[in-house]
Amino acid sequence: MRGRLRAAAFSIALLLVWLLAREGARAAEIQEVRSPGGIAAWLVEERSLPIIAIRFAFEGGGAQEAMGKEGTAGLLAAMLDQGAGDLSGPEYLRQIEKLSVRLAFDSDRDTFFGNFETLTKNLGRATELLRLAITKPLLAPALIERTRAQLMARAGFEAGDNNKLANAQWMAQSFAGHTYARAISGTPETLKVITRDDLEDYRRRIMARAGLRVAAVGDIDATTLGKVLDEVFGALPADPQLIPVPDVQPKAVPKPTVVAVEGPQSVAIFGRRGIERSDPDYFPALVLSQLLGGGSSDARLVREVREKRGLTYWIYTLLYNFKHASMLIGGFASPNKDVATSLDLVRAEFKALAEQGPTQEEVDAAKSYLIGSFVLSLDSNAKIAEQMLRAQLQGLGPDFVKVRKAQLAKVMRADVARVARSLLSIEDLSVAVAGEPVNLDR
């Protein structure tokens, strides 16, 4: 139940995280910190709560997994807090709990993430636990087996989830032959064959100072943060050993493909080549995606498919950028008999926008939302840390909030119309459906 919602919410969240801009009250307070040992981080001091949040990322992610070993990064992420240094798995977790530390690791296709929060009073001991997890995880064989079983069970649960299946199918067909086509969290088959050596090899290759980005927010000053950075990351090797990943564009697949799943609804994922974050037309494209399928009920697709016809509960589009590929992607869930109709409506709106462009009012509304709502993405320590980390991963400067606002403000209707002409051609719009769609031209 929550899975679907979370999946859609995730897409929206990405949109908000990456794409909105407003000069938030606190963005100006970003300090660029460099530790005595030379590790860089962005810091926002926020003293009103006795909490420190540190988010960090290593370049790597699923793209660095060995072929046939998909799920390595996820398994490693789940293993890092299960014993390190002299502390067995249960003992490590007990210490984490005793100190009320929050520690989690995660991976997407390009990046391996760490998320660490501690109460100020426990910073010293918490830092030590984090250092151990990063540098001396035990990766105990028995715990690997147990965690593997859990991940396989989860993969099993997801095997019937049509949203996940449609997304996976879309990626597989669009990036055939490229690492991005691979199953991001692994399949039961690939999870089964990952060894402890694979985990250790992966960890050694990606965890290095050169690929590291750090964002910290909370009850801590620059000097103290510098010490924490050196303690946690100082002993890592200087450079990662990454497999080169070529740039790629999603292929156009002419007819919708279908993954058969029983159920009353089908999920359709549609998408095509998008636009790079560094492209001058990125911000017009952002406005375009917002007015086409952003969260609001006046977005074209929401209006046509949901508000006017009741054919779906959720529908969205967003710009989705990997390190080596850019996409404009969207999705919806409709009853099996109505999938074809909903898809026709999507295509019709693509076509109409490409041919006629948006109205001035649509452009104004989307810009106004994108600029104004950014402050909502900066109203907690955790969110600020997230934004700062994402900005660093995108190669932006600490003035990213200001720059984004200025770039969005400059977007004119003609810019959006121009981008719509190139970005919304329906000829290369690829579709993957999971469900039992009726009357779908495939």
Next chain:
Amino acid sequence: MAALAIAGVGAAVARRTRFFVPLAAAVTLSALAPAHAEPQRRASEFWLDNGMQVVVVPDHRSPVVTHVVWYRVGGADNAPGQSGVAHFLEHLMFRSTKKLKSGELERIVSRLGGRDNAVTSHDATYYFQRLPSEHLKTAMVMEADRMRNLNLVEAEVATERDVVLQERRSVVDSKPLAILDELINANLYLNHPYRIPVLGWEHEMRKLNRASAIAFYKRYYAPNNAILVVAGDVTPDAVKKLAQDIYGPIKRQPGALREARPSEPPQRGVRRIELKDPRVSNLALQRYYMTPSYKSAEGNEAEALDTLSIILGDGPTSRLYRQMVEEKNIAANAGASFSAVALDGGTLTLYAVAGDGVKQEGLEQALDASIAQFVKDGPTEEELEQAKNAMIASYVYSADNQAGLAQRYGSNLVIGRSIADIEEWPNKVAEVTAADVKKVAAKYLVLSSSVTGYLIPQRGGDDAPSDTQPAEARR
């Protein structure tokens, strides 16, 4: 952590996919409860002359405000045969009013850089906007307008009925776990309307109409049945002035308060549900025990049950995980959760995902053995201290999230708890003893007032013919 949360399919229903805030998660949120332990209150409250309660929760870290109106009515207050009407009305509240066109409220909020949504649970319905604080007044004016001025057009009603049917298909019918959750609740409550899903049963949802929605609206949507919660970069004085000007003129409605719901008879029998589904690949068990809620509990029973659920099932250091996963190697995962920010009763949920080759009987026996031991011996002092420590620390972390803060106050106030109840929660948790936990374990971990649900993989050629469908999942 590779925790697989198969538990916690919620009773709440969100209108949009963005901002899904399940009220069942309010369990966790309440567990995250209140502000610091010092006697000074964080939130302040007052009442308007028309009976509307107003609560202000300052958070000046960012120029943002969260504006929420809670109505003391939800899915458990629907008339018989009209399941889903409270939630249906929630959707219709985004359609036309006398002043606003369909969807206009959302459009305006969006233009101001805000986001909005609404949620219906069994006990409450709430509408919120999060936006830059200078636009609070605009949000209030529109929310006040739709409290009494809804002007439903027949065609919009019919379309929105399709949308809620789509919602049901997306969030229930496509999710075997959600189907199981409905089945367990329908069997857990023998008489109380918590047995009926907030979304409604599909055959009754199909008959929902303008008249039933309007009748519900006219009766329950009134200032004397509402709570305004404003969290964020605001002062109580400024909110008071705005609220008096904007919500103050709305007339009090006699009869707006809901009736007491039918109550439960004694529960006398063990119930087991089996849901076979081809989309499921792992055998899983989910058991709900009927418990008191934070509102209905006597003494500190709710806090003790909350503590119990943490000890039993919060993560890999918990009892169930250690015993069922680590020691016996019978489950791939196991845990517990407690959902009790509710008017008439709470639910303690246990779950376990079977390990390779493990059958129903083996899984359930292992669970029962862990529970029996816990009921007999209670928690160790170390387990107790660790659980309380975690619960109290979590409130510090949770103060980081403004929307969560507003949710914590609203969800508790709407069931009749006070600001003092909310803000003294950490102190009450600190006072929970091992004897308290042992006592509630013996009193409420009783099989005859529980329902155990199984999710069973159904494969072709397996024990059931492959064309057997879970009837509940199909139209």
